[in-house]
Amino acid sequence: MDLADDLITDPYGTYATLRTASPVHRIKGTDGQPAWIVTRYEDVRAGLADPRLSLDKKNALPGNYHGSRLPPALDANLLNMDPPDHTRIRRLVGKAFTPGRVERLRAPVRALADQLLDALGQQGSTDLIAAYAAPLPISVICELLGVAPDRRGDFRGWAQALLVPDPDRPQDGAKAVGAMLAYFVELIEHKRREPKDDLLSDLIAVHDAEDGRLSEDELLSLAFLILVAGFENTVQLIGNAVLALLRHPDQLDELRADSTRIPAAVEEVARYEGPALLAIRRFPTEDMEIGGVPVKAGETVLLSLAAADRDPDRFPDPDRLDLARDTAGHLALGHGIHYCLGAPLARAETEIALRALLERFPRLELDADTEDPAPWRRSLRARGLDRLMVRYDAASASDVDRVSRRCPSPERR
Template structure:
């Protein structure tokens, strides 16, 4: 039996078993390719910062993913790069993606959240993923990039297709989504070059340092990455945070009594139910030893963020949601040079989204205990979050 059997259905039970039995495991991925799985906190943190573990697929000699591949212009993004290319592009993009810009987004995020809650009415039942957790981040990220409102539903459909494709639709659905996005980005970049605006995409086109600037393919891939990752992480983080509160009424009550705890609570939400089970796969450029296990060069390494965040050697009683916990040090948003560039935005969106929801609806509860999770090796998010809500507690 493969040690990771049951991983998608019951991840934390599997992670507990894996951590207890060995630090690193040889497994078979869902597509049949072999890989190494790292689950303990210290090993995961070390692996995330180890320059010998490359994100560049050109270092893979065995066990590479056999499924759908993005076109070259979209593959050339930060998630598939090592230094010096990674250093150069992150430096350029970081000059446009500033903390000041994120701070300026808090008021628009709140307006978007309030508008979505207004649309729900004073009481009723809704799928909170479809009506709130998903449209909020897609609106925010499209505002950030400067994407017109009339095209945003298309982006949500395309992104959902890539995050968790419908097996019945076949690989053609993902290909069609990528072709549509690629064509749209080509036209959008041309429009922004002709008519720059006060948005991140215009800034990325204009940014330069000592004569260096982003190429057309680099702009295309960064636009794709910001849209895709910005939406994926936030929709899962918001939905998972609300679910965690509804399943832990004592913690929900404590947060209602003291909303000032929300910024630190967001860190515990991220630790407790990470929006991603794994970091991106890595490929050793030389043999790498973790806790006495040697992983040969060129093979595929999966680093489990969710398993590390539930490691009792790092977090006491890790399977318990505790909003009073110091959850700093969780690995949900990465570690080292590949730490998530959009982490401040994901935190801001989650904090504002949960604040607005709890303020609006003193009465909030699960409408159905039979919840279904996305069948995805990467994303850890709900397909739907049915809730009953009201303004009287």
């Protein structure tokens, strides 16, 4: 079954059709190779936690969809690992995203959001992805890794070329990967000589202790994964949240009236229009059944997070955005041992980005003068916008201060 175009143009309608017909289907991946796609909430949630579904490509059968391929030095990352290696490395990097560390980042993230919004000034219209949703997370991740401010523009360009490939320039993605690898090698050597108070310096110290806890390729792969995943998921979550609210003005009005509901709004947007359509591909280590369908060991299994989170058996009236909905158990950021490590930071950044934006631009709207103000990226895996063209009238300083006093944000308390 070749569903590539349908899954890009109408993912949720296509998933609903598939889910109604059967919970598991055989499809073609982006490389033309076959894979199983799983669409029902119960099956997807169980699959995310099933140790028989391996992320390690050594368990894959030839002739099946394998997903993206990276140089070996960048491929030794958490998205290709099972326990015990996955457990070992996740424990090492987990301290970067503890609740305490994320909480300490709130004030700097809010300051950065305000700085980006200051730059928009009174110009009246902008591409909110390019001007706000993208530079905010790339700056935060680069700060965590200890990337110098004058190189962050390079990182954003590399990530963009890799995650949003230009079909007319397929070589750009490979060049971006090569440039990132070369820079990380250089950066690691620099931090070995001059360590700082950042995550990359901490990981280098673990590697150099020579106790077998982190190899050179694992160190490079971790830095690469933190950058790419930290950028991609958050920019998409921010952009998708803004678009969903602008297209549901009743929900937006409720949020403006009570901004303490922003954390709940982020959870509902993640369920309704999350940053990933599919979890990373998996390979059964033994013959098994998924949703009553037999799947052979080594065949590729794609668990659809988007389909699961729009399953009416789990979320009634799932195609309606409802900020008062009980979103407990949504799968937008995963489940089980591979649950998104940076989820607390992504949530915090999105909450802060929305709060700052709604305070500053109380009359924000889609730019009606643009023919297609919010086109979706042509991706089977990710759900994100190429651009988000908006119009706005900036609030006065007194307006912002009045809203802030009425609904103080956590980072300002």
